[in-house]
Amino acid sequence: MDVFWAALTGDALHMGIGALVAALSLAFLWFVVVQGIWLWCSLRRARGALKRVAAQPQPDPRPQLAQVFAGRRYIGLWREYEETLHAQRSETDIERSVQAVRATVPAESFFNGELIVDARLHTEFFKHLPGIFTGLGIIATFSGLIAGLQSFDVTAIDPEALKQSLGGLFGHVWNAFMLSAVAIALAMICTIIEKLVYASTLHQTAGIAAELDGLFKAGVGEEYLSRLVASSTEGTAQTKQLKESLVEDLKALLTNLTEQQIQATRQLSMDIGSNLESSLQEPLRKIADTVNVASRDQSESAGRMIENLMTAFMAQMRDTMGGQMGELSAMMRQSAEAVTQVEASLRTLVGDMQRASQSSSEGVQAAMAELMTSLASHERQQSEAVGNAQVQMLAQIQAATDKMAAAQESTSSRVNSAAAEASDRISAAAAEAQRASDQAAARAVQLATEMGETTLGAIGQLESGAARIADMLAALDGAAARLGQSGSSLAGVQQQAAGLVGQIRDASELLRRSSDTVAASSGSLAKASAQIELVSGSMASEADARDASLREVQAAMLRSREAAEEFKQFSGLVTDKMAEAVGTFGDRTVAVLDRNLVSFDKELTNAVDSLRQLMERLAILAADRVEA
Structure with a gap:
């Protein structure tokens, strides 16, 4: 320690x-x-x-x-x-201990x-x-x-x-x-x-x-869950049994109650029908006669009014559409004439192109023939006089070249003049067709405007007629209402309001007949509307035909434009081919002349050498003879 x-x-x-x-x-x-x-x-x-x-x-x-x-x-x-x-707690004890x-x-x-x-x-x-x-x-x-x-x-x-x-x-x-x-x-x-x-x-x-x-x-939760399942199963079975018993009891009860109600309703209907038949037969007959007379008069007046309205409408449509359709036909004829002029111009253009092409080919052929003839004569005369032949050949080649240039120039001028003339004619035809198309379009717009105004006027008149018919129907509804009031008062007197339904149904049948008459008048009006739609359809078809004509004119102009382009391409191709042919011919001619001149120079040189040798030999021989 x-x-x-x-x-x-x-x-x-x-x-x-x-x-x-x-x-x-x-x-x-x-x-x-x-x-x-x-x-x-x-x-x-x-x-x-x-x-x-x-x-x-x-x-x-x-x-x-x-x-x-x-x-x-x-x-x-x-x-x-x-x-x-x-x-x-206990379920049976009151205190739930x-x-x-x-x-x-x-x-x-x-x-x-x-x-x-x-x-x-x-x-x-x-x-x-x-x-x-x-x-x-x-x-x-x-x-x-x-x-x-x-x-x-x-x-x-x-x-x-x-x-x-x-x-x-x-x-x-x-x-x-x-x-x-x-x-x-x-x-x-x-x-x-x-x-x-x-x-x-x-x-x-x-x-x-x-x-x-x-x-x-x-484990109280599992126990309660099992109890809930058992009670739910038991409750389902009891509910099913209760439902079946209730269905059977209610079925018997409702069957008896329905039979009793059917018998009571049948007896009540018979009593009400007999009482109303005896009390309301004469008043309802008078009311039906009055309604028939009123419906007949109103139907006749409505028919006359609609007939007058449709007569005036058709006369106005005839006056309006007649002149306008004539003007439209004249414009369409002008369009057709313009198309004809375009076609004639195209035909003239094609003829000019053919003639220009033919004359060009003839000039080229003549120049080539003349050139070949000159070459043949040159070959024949070559052995006779080399110097003269060379001069003549050059002159002939120059003349042939001048002729070919002149022919090509004349052909080009004719082709250009023909193309210019065709272009002018096509432009004039296109302008004429454009003017005709503009006039037709303006006239069609004016015609459509006038047609719309006329149609709106006719529709306004039809609406006024329909308003009058509606007033007539309102008057009929008032009469029906008064009829219902009189029936209700009679039913109140009799204290049997339920029986009035059958007799009012007859009155409604009479009113339905009047409504059928008005419906017939409405059918006439619908026919008139259908005629108006037919007229509008014909106008639409005329407009479609005019559009088709304009499209044909445009197609013709397009084809003429395409033909001009093709002619231009063909002219360029012909010019290129001619230039290529002339160049090839010149090259080959120069090559032939070069070969001939070379051979001529060789032969001339050989002849001069031979002549010189001969002269030398002659000189030697002459000298020998002089010495001898």
Whole structure:
């Protein structure tokens, strides 16, 4: 002990570490050992009380359990668990006494180590206390080593001084190891005690939860569910039986009631019919005669009015459409004449093109024939006079070339004049067709406007006639209303209003006949409208024909334009071919002349050489003869 005290008080750091270890040890003794033992005893007593309550079975042990947990720190857990208990009461008893108490959740959900033991013993802190002790022991060990090394004199040579230095070093090391050993021993002791206390308290807590689960049976939800299924099945069967019995009873009841109502209604109808037939026959006959006379007069007046209206409308349409259709026909004839002129112009253009092409080909053929003739004569005259032949050949080639150029120029001028004339004629025809088309379009617009105004006027007259007919129908409706009022008054007098329906149906039949007459008049009006639609259709067909004529004129102009383009392309092609032919002919002619001139030069050279040799020989012979 003296050695430990000396090691503890030998250094300020060691004293601090010792004080910290002592404080933590005291806290462990109070919070873990003392509180754990007290908690273990409390849990043990509560568990014993629960066993005594379980030994005395009773329907509702909750009051006894409340006394067991009263005054304890975990009384709140019991109250929360008590709220989850379900009391089953008697269905036959008037007071509905409690038969049993059932558990809906396990008791372990409330009585467990996390809620009872951990919070009371501060387990989250003290389970790390052994590690803290071990760390303090390690710090004490290294601090003692460092202090001993600092006090060691490395320069000491004297054995006594060296011994004293080593003694101080070993003393510091010994003190450090003593503190470390004490800290490690405390760590092991704390670990053993903490685990023992914690395990014992958890055991008692689990025992309390098991005792509570033994007091209250679980599975109340499944039991209630099975009861609900059984009651639902039984209710379905009873409902089905009740429905069948109600259907049979209601069927018999409604059958009897319907038969009685049919008999009563039949008798009432017979009585009402006989009474009304005797009382209303004469007044209704007079009313029917009056309605027939009024309907006949109104139908005749409506027919005359509609006839006059349609006569005036047709006369106006005839006056309007006659002149306009004549003008439209004249415009269409002008369009046809313009198209004819375009066609004639195209035919003239094609003829001019054919003649120009024919004259061009004839000129080329004549020039080629003349050229070939000149070449043949040149070949015949070549052997006679080379110099004259060459001059004549060049002259003939020049003449042929001039003729071909003249022919080509005349052909080009004729083709250009024909194309210009055709273009002028096509332009004139197109302008004429455009003017005719514009006039026809303007006239068609004017005609459509006048037709619309005339149609609107006729429609207005028809609307006025329809308004008059509507007034007549309104008058008939008023008469029918007055007839209904007179019938209602008669029915009120007789107090049998239901029987008036049959006689009023006859009056409605008479009114329906009048309406049929008016409908016939409306049919006549519909026929007139149909005639108007036919006239409009014919005008539309005329407009379509005019559009078709305009499209044909446009197509003819398009074809003439395409023909002009084709003629232009053909003229260019002919010109290119002629230029190519003339160039080829000139090249070949030059090549032939070159070959002939070369051969002529060779022969002339040979002849001159032969003549010179001959003259030399003659000179030699003459000299020989002179010498001889």
